[in-house]
Amino acid sequence: MTEFKVNRVTIIKQDDVIESIASALQFISYYHPKDFIDAVHEAYQREESKAAKDAMAQILIN
Numbered sequence: 001m002t003e004f005k006v007n008r009v010t011i012i013k014q015d016d017v018i019e020s021i022a023s024a025l026q027f028i029s030y031y032h033p034k035d036f037i038d039a040v041h042e043a044y045q046r047e048e049s050k051a052a053k054d055a056m057a058q059i060l061i062n
Contacts, residue, residue, distance in 0.1 A: 030062055 032040075037060065044056040 032059070 040056050040059050044053055044060065047053045047056065
């Protein structure tokens with residue numbers, strides 16, 4: 001008797017990939033590790049440029 005090996009392929013829809021990537025990026029944009037937040041806070045305190053401080057403040061607020 002001949003045996004056949006069947007390869008099964010999972011089909012992933014393009015919309016599912018796009019939604020997953022968008023969700024991951026959204027998560028990353030809001031949740032930062034404590035050491036990152038601490039480093040941004042220290043940089044914020046030393047920064048002299050108002051524009052740079054405003055950008056860092058947005059990270060710290062979110």
